[in-house]
Amino acid sequence: MNFELNEIVIEERCRQSALTARVVSRAPATAAVTFATDVRNAVRPAAGAADPFGTGKRRMVVMHRRAPFLMACPAGSSEFACCGYLVLVLASNCPMDCSYCFLQEYLADNPGFQVYANYADAFDELERTRRRAPGRALRVGTGELADSLAFDRMTGISRDLVEFCAARDGLLLELKTKTDEIDNLLTVDPRGRTLVSWTLSPPHVVSSSEKGTAPPAARLAAAGSVLEAGYKVGFHLDPVIAYPGAERDYLALLDDLFDTISPARIAFISLGGLRMTPALRTAARRRHPRDPLLCGEEVLAPDGRYRTFTPLRASLLRALERRIAAASPAIMRYLCMEPPSIHRRVLGHAPAPAAALGAALAER
Amino acid sequence: MSDVDVAQAVRAWAEPRRLDRAHLERWLALDSYSAAAVLDAVCHLRLRVGQLQGALGMLEEIALVAGTQVSDVLARAPLKRILEGVGPAPARARAFVDELRAMRFPRLGRALERMKAEVAALKLPHTMTVALPKDLGSDELRIEMRVRSAAEFRDSLRTLKEKADGVERILELLGGGNSTQ
Numbered sequence: 238m239n240f241e242l243n244e245i246v247i248e249e250r251c252r253q254s255a256l257t258a259r260v261v262s263r264a265p266a267t268a269a270v271t272f273a274t275d276v277r278n279a280v281r282p283a284a285g286a287a288d289p290f291g292t293g294k295r296r297m298v299v300m301h302r303r304a305p306f307l308m309a310c311p312a313g314s315s316e317f318a319c320c321g322y323l324v325l326v327l328a329s330n331c332p333m334d335c336s337y338c339f340l341q342e343y344l345a346d347n348p349g350f351q352v353y354a355n356y357a358d359a360f361d362e363l364e365r366t367r368r369r370a371p372g373r374a375l376r377v378g379t380g381e382l383a384d385s386l387a388f389d390r391m392t393g394i395s396r397d398l399v400e401f402c403a404a405r406d407g408l409l410l411e412l413k414t415k416t417d418e419i420d421n422l423l424t425v426d427p428r429g430r431t432l433v434s435w436t437l438s439p440p441h442v443v444s445s446s447e448k449g450t451a452p453p454a455a456r457l458a459a460a461g462s463v464l465e466a467g468y469k470v471g472f473h474l475d476p477v478i479a480y481p482g483a484e485r486d487y488l489a490l491l492d493d494l495f496d497t498i499s500p501a502r503i504a505f506i507s508l509g510g511l512r513m514t515p516a517l518r519t520a521a522r523r524r525h526p527r528d529p530l531l532c533g534e535e536v537l538a539p540d541g542r543y544r545t546f547t548p549l550r551a552s553l554l555r556a557l558e559r560r561i562a563a564a565s566p567a568i569m570r571y572l573c574m575e576p577p578s579i580h581r582r583v584l585g586h587a588p589a590p591a592a593a594l595g596a597a598l599a600e601r
Numbered sequence: 602m603s604d605v606d607v608a609q610a611v612r613a614w615a616e617p618r619r620l621d622r623a624h625l626e627r628w629l630a631l632d633s634y635s636a637a638a639v640l641d642a643v644c645h646l647r648l649r650v651g652q653l654q655g656a657l658g659m660l661e662e663i664a665l666v667a668g669t670q671v672s673d674v675l676a677r678a679p680l681k682r683i684l685e686g687v688g689p690a691p692a693r694a695r696a697f698v699d700e701l702r703a704m705r706f707p708r709l710g711r712a713l714e715r716m717k718a719e720v721a722a723l724k725l726p727h728t729m730t731v732a733l734p735k736d737l738g739s740d741e742l743r744i745e746m747r748v749r750s751a752a753e754f755r756d757s758l759r760t761l762k763e764k765a766d767g768v769e770r771i772l773e774l775l776g777g778g779n780s781t782q
Contacts, residue, residue, distance in 0.1 A: 529668070536706075536737065537736070538739060539739050539741075578741075578776075
């Protein structure tokens with residue numbers, strides 16, 4: 238996949254790094270490469286740009302990360318069933334442009350696409366965390382603030398990461414993506430310690446709301462390939478958008494999934510309804526004024542987010558859950574950012590505590 | 602009217618009423634047929650500024666979802682009937698906004714109607730209220746009873762127990778039972 242990139246800004250102190258060498262040698266001809274002592278301005282919203290967030294997506298900043306690489310998932314909250322995911326921040330922002338993406342709010346003040354030349358320091362942090370929790374299965378993902386594989390052809394980070402995790406017990410790496418950029422993954426042996434997960438949406442949602450992403454069939458084909466190469470695979474039907482005809486389309490998507498990947502080989506499927514804070518909704522509608530899927534029947538829920546009104550959302554999630562269970566009751570299913578009562582109505586039981594759910598997912 | 606005339610007429614309506622800049626710009630950004638149709642509706646129904654702001658947002662969203670123009674939405678039969686109807690303007694203005702909301706949230710409207718009918722069918726005494734969550738934004742039902750004595754309290758509990766099946770049916774609907782699609 239060729240993502241649009243207008244500019245690459247490299248922090249001067251990272252000039253000699255291996256990542257810089259790879260990025261510069263593989264940069265598209267259209268991207269101007271510059272060096273700067275201070276890259277803070279390159280990360281911030283571009284002054285005068287009509288769409289500062291969109292402009293940030295097309296400006297890659299290779300820089301030294303000063304903050305820790307490892308953090309708790311920002312979606313985690315006492316209000317929702319939580320899967321205990323740890324986020325490894327190796328990049329920030331995404332070259333694709335999904336209209337519903339929470340990064341439009343979360344990264345509004347620093348939208349430049351950051352990649353960190355000192356990413357090897359993240360391995361030290363991971364190792365320290367692993368040693369502090371002996372015997373505990375850790376599930377770590379890089380796909381929260383960025384797509385895990387979007388620029389992997391340029392950065393090559395996935396290979397180092399997969400090899401690092403392959404050599405360590407008790408660590409499950411999750412790479413989350415909407416691309417089919419798997420070439421680097423196919424060159425390393427994950428030894429069963431890396432899971433690649435795809436967010437899946439019906440073609441109608443992809444064409445309306447997921448600009449620049451791989452088509453659903455390409456995502457499924459990529460999943461089939463990495464599975465054969467020894468990776469685990471999982472899928473996120475999240476966000477589920479409740480447009481008229483959504484149930485039919487999402488069920489057809491699940492049928493396509495199970496036709497491509499044997500249900501017995503799927504580590505998990507997560508489900509979650511579309512949700513947007515008022516600020517995200519405003520930003521999303523401003524940036525994507527022609528996307529009708531942002532004008533669904535969402536109402537303000539008790540958690541302060543806009544969500545599809547409850548009976549419709551629960552009914553849709555339950556229909557999907559039933560289809561998954563019919564394909565194989567053994568597939569692990571969980572809901573993301575849904576309140577416990579919806580968990581009970583959709584899955585028929587109360588949500589597991591975060592630690593238990595996280596451990597179960599790590600062991601899949 | 603030419604595009605310029607429409608823009609002038611819209612400004613002439615907006616300025617004395619201090620319509621905020623964001624809404625004025627959105628109104629002027631509509632195609633001229635649509636901008637003129639909105640102005641026509643606003644004048645016919647004597648919409649207040651707040652009603653115009655809400656109506657404009659819903660009209661844009663209905664048009665986007667339907668893949669059409671705002672002028673086409675305003676030409677739909679239910680809205681046309683209200684616009685061309687008789688009666689006091691404030692009542693027609695309220696009916697207009699209600700109809701827009703029904704068009705903007707059709708499935709929510711149907712679900713709400715069904716649940717309100719279920720609540721009415723409980724035939725609860727006036728001392729008891731079953732309140733649906735606002736806009737069905739959650740699955741929590743609020744049941745309120747007003748009592749002043751132990752006897753009233755026992756009577757209310759007995760009544761509620763008698764209505765348990767109906768209440769359970771409403772809770773089931775709130776949780777997405779019996780398709781609302």
